[in-house]
Amino acid sequence: xxxxxxxxxxxxxxxxxxxxxxxxxxxxxxxxxxxxxxxxxxxxxxxxxxxxxxxxxxxxxxxxxxxxxxxxxxxxxxxxxxxxxxxxxxxxxxxxxxxxxxxxxxxxxxxxxxxxxxxxxxxxxxxxxxxxxxxxxxxxxxxxxxxxxxxxxxxxxxxxxxxxxxxxxxxxxxxxxxxxxxxxxxxxxxxxxxxxxxxxxxxxxxxxxxxxxxxxxxxxxxxxxxxxxxxxxxxxxxxxxxxxxxxxxxxxxxxxxxxxxxxxxxxxxxxxxxxxxxxxxxxxxxxxxxxxxxxxxxxxxxxxxxxxxxxxxxxxxxxxxxxxxxxxxxxxxxxxxxxxxxxxxxxxxxxxxxxxxxxxxxxxxxxxxxxxxxxxxx
Amino acid sequence: xxxxxxxxxxxxxxxxxxxxxxxxxxxxxxxxxxxxxxxxxxxxxxxxxxxxxxxxxxxxxxxxxxxxxxxxxxxxxxxxxxxxxxxxxxxxxxxxxxxxxxxxxxxxxxxxxxxxxxxxxxxxxxxxxxxxxxxxxxxxxxxxxxxxxxxxxxxxxxxxxxxxxxxxxxxxxxxxxxxxxxxxxxxxxxxxxxxxxxxxxxxxxxxxxxxxxxxxxxxxxxxxxxxxxxxxxxxxxxxxxxxxxxxxxxxxxxxxxxxxxxxxxxxxxxxxxxxxxxxxxxxxxxxxxxxxxxxxxxxxxxxxxxxxxxxxxxxxxxxxxxxxx
Numbered sequence: 001x002x003x004x005x006x007x008x009x010x011x012x013x014x015x016x017x018x019x020x021x022x023x024x025x026x027x028x029x030x031x032x033x034x035x036x037x038x039x040x041x042x043x044x045x046x047x048x049x050x051x052x053x054x055x056x057x058x059x060x061x062x063x064x065x066x067x068x069x070x071x072x073x074x075x076x077x078x079x080x081x082x083x084x085x086x087x088x089x090x091x092x093x094x095x096x097x098x099x100x101x102x103x104x105x106x107x108x109x110x111x112x113x114x115x116x117x118x119x120x121x122x123x124x125x126x127x128x129x130x131x132x133x134x135x136x137x138x139x140x141x142x143x144x145x146x147x148x149x150x151x152x153x154x155x156x157x158x159x160x161x162x163x164x165x166x167x168x169x170x171x172x173x174x175x176x177x178x179x180x181x182x183x184x185x186x187x188x189x190x191x192x193x194x195x196x197x198x199x200x201x202x203x204x205x206x207x208x209x210x211x212x213x214x215x216x217x218x219x220x221x222x223x224x225x226x227x228x229x230x231x232x233x234x235x236x237x238x239x240x241x242x243x244x245x246x247x248x249x250x251x252x253x254x255x256x257x258x259x260x261x262x263x264x265x266x267x268x269x270x271x272x273x274x275x276x277x278x279x280x281x282x283x284x285x286x287x288x289x290x291x292x293x294x295x296x297x298x299x300x301x302x303x304x305x306x307x308x309x310x311x312x313x314x315x316x317x318x319x320x321x322x323x324x325x326x327x328x329x330x331x332x333x334x335x336x337x338x339x340x341x342x343x344x345x346x347x348x349x350x351x352x353x354x355x356x357x358x359x360x361x362x363x364x365x366x367x368x369x370x371x372x373x374x375x376x377x378x
Numbered sequence: 379x380x381x382x383x384x385x386x387x388x389x390x391x392x393x394x395x396x397x398x399x400x401x402x403x404x405x406x407x408x409x410x411x412x413x414x415x416x417x418x419x420x421x422x423x424x425x426x427x428x429x430x431x432x433x434x435x436x437x438x439x440x441x442x443x444x445x446x447x448x449x450x451x452x453x454x455x456x457x458x459x460x461x462x463x464x465x466x467x468x469x470x471x472x473x474x475x476x477x478x479x480x481x482x483x484x485x486x487x488x489x490x491x492x493x494x495x496x497x498x499x500x501x502x503x504x505x506x507x508x509x510x511x512x513x514x515x516x517x518x519x520x521x522x523x524x525x526x527x528x529x530x531x532x533x534x535x536x537x538x539x540x541x542x543x544x545x546x547x548x549x550x551x552x553x554x555x556x557x558x559x560x561x562x563x564x565x566x567x568x569x570x571x572x573x574x575x576x577x578x579x580x581x582x583x584x585x586x587x588x589x590x591x592x593x594x595x596x597x598x599x600x601x602x603x604x605x606x607x608x609x610x611x612x613x614x615x616x617x618x619x620x621x622x623x624x625x626x627x628x629x630x631x632x633x634x635x636x637x638x639x640x641x642x643x644x645x646x647x648x649x650x651x652x653x654x655x656x657x658x659x660x661x662x663x664x665x666x667x668x669x670x671x672x673x674x675x676x677x678x679x680x681x682x683x684x685x686x687x688x689x690x691x692x693x694x695x696x697x698x699x700x701x702x703x
Binding site for chain 1: 435438439440441442459460463464466467468469470472473474475476477478479483486487488490491492493532535
């Protein structure tokens with residue numbers, strides 16, 4: 001491999017990138033757009049769950065319970081009704097997720113110390129949201145229950161005030177408010193970078209073949225590795241600009257706390273970028289035409305990255321076979337690294353394995369791309 | 379010539395031996411024996427699909443032959459396809475330079491790829507600008523050049539590393555006549571510097587400007603020789619006939635006995651006859667058919683006449699490939 005020829009290819013490619021202003025705007029604009037779309041749309045936090053209530057009891061106790069429900073911030077009262085059918089109908093047309101019915105003997109039974117019931121109708125069509133709503137509701141009911149018990153005990157014991165026997169004090173490390181965005185943004189950076197990087201390079205070789213410049217190029221002594229590395233350099237720079245942009249968006253638009261080392265984050269992302277760009281090269285070397293190349297690059301990176309990287313679906317919940325497949329998905333490793341650096345402030349020793357995997361994958365894919373690039377007419 | 383004499387390879391800029399290339403069932407090049415001497419301007423002529431481009435690509439080392447072998451500048455294209463690329467220049471039929479780079483940027487890029495020493499560059503680029511007259515356009519994007527200028531740029535980029543062998547695949551295809559003439563002038567200049575040139579063309583008037591011509595047809599070399607020698611193979615007298623109705627005349631004459639060949643040429647016909655009396659018979663026949671004869675005169679046969687004579691009409695198979703030398 002000759003460094004001068006490699007740099008000559010880089011210079012030529014860089015000139016072409018800069019002169020193709022439309023593609024350049026896309027390369028710089030799409031990551032920002034994706035970041036905004038996914039950053040806002042992909043919130044896993046469940047707040048303001050719309051609720052309808054049929055309070056048959058209309059007692060101070062029932063009002064207190066409802067106050068606790070709406071005061072939690074998780075539920076939002078949409079309407080009160082005296083009609084069971086209206087609740088069902090509202091769930092059907094998506095105006096509410098939860099319908100609560102308090103029986104007419106709610107306060108009476110409580111006073112007598114007998115168990116009472118609360119009926120909750122939950123819209124299960126979005127199972128994640130329904131599950132979270134049920135969990136919130138359970139917590140509120142449990143709190144209400146213990147308050148009632150305490151009040152009752154305090155009323156009976158005249159002298160000593162009774163306290164709750166166990167007062168759980170749970171402290172969440174690393175993401176104290178359990179804001180899912182803090183978890184999503186680092187993952188999003190990995191996904192966006194994967195797709196953008198592969199798209200950037202997916203055209204480079206196949207375009208030269210389609211426009212006829214490849215035929216002239218392969219008649220020169222330039223070597224396949226000089227071509228690939230030479231083309232990689234300017235796209236790496238472009239990918240890095242994208243990386244800094246999405247990082248800045250995480251910092252200033254989504255206000256995701258960054259606890260680790262910036263240097264480590266950008267170094268690990270750089271290693272990842274080489275692998276992701278190489279996937280694009282491989283597609284470009286194999287593809288018959290430019291249309292196929294972009295479509296395939298998009299599909300081959302987005303789907304596995306989205307599904308198998310642990311971004312949305314936790315890898316630990318996957319079947320063993322699928323779990324082992326996730327090791328060849330570069331984004332899986334970058335997400336592990338980014339989450340560790342972002343949220344835990346992890347050092348190099350913690351991320352050594354995923355980083356090593358990124359190096360291996362990058363080297364592997366780029367070698368295959370070089371090997372597949374034949375200096376022959378197809 | 380099945381057994382080629384084992385001459386010193388270095389006597390030839392290009393030598394092919396039983397060179398074959400198939401594309402599936404299509405035999406693009408069949409059993410090609412071709413020898414281009416050092417310092418020779420060799421023309422490869424033939425209709426589209428004759429196998430000219432396939433041959434060029436194999437010689438440039440960018441297409442593997444199915445069988446057979448070839449040597450360019452003494453280096454085997456089969457064993458060392460990368461080795462030949464250092465001293466070879468190949469100009470594909472389709473413009474192969476970067477339209478979004480300037481003239482100068484394209485030149486520098488190719489100079490870099492061939493690792494032309496920096497101190498030689500300025501002088502060489504000056505020389506190339508001298509003959510191509512591209513100097514004033516050095517900062518223009520290649521895509522904004524005219525067809526003729528593009529070809530000259532292609533040639534300039536091909537010559538930046540002072541190659542010993544030049545392969546030009548239909549270099550003047552779609553170029554205006556003035557630019558074509560300029561282009562050939564440049565080729566003669568290069569020849570003086572000792573570069574060996576293999577040029578393919580579908581223009582037969584261009585074939586006449588070469589030292590030797592090989593006629594390719596259906597993947598085979600059908601004829602080979604100096605342009606004059608090929609033309610002298612034409613028997614009889616070539617006449618140019620301009621009648622009022624060329625199409626009808628042609629049908630008429632094709633069915634007339636005693637004629638050697640009849641072909642449409644521009645607005646008239648080229649008719650080859652064995653002797654003058656046949657010519658008189660033709661005139662009588664046309665008069666009888668009430669076809670007006672505007673001109674009927676003897677001409678020097680062109681390469682095209684020779685070409686049409688030497689390449690079998692229709693799709694019937696010709697005899698086995700004729701080898702060069």
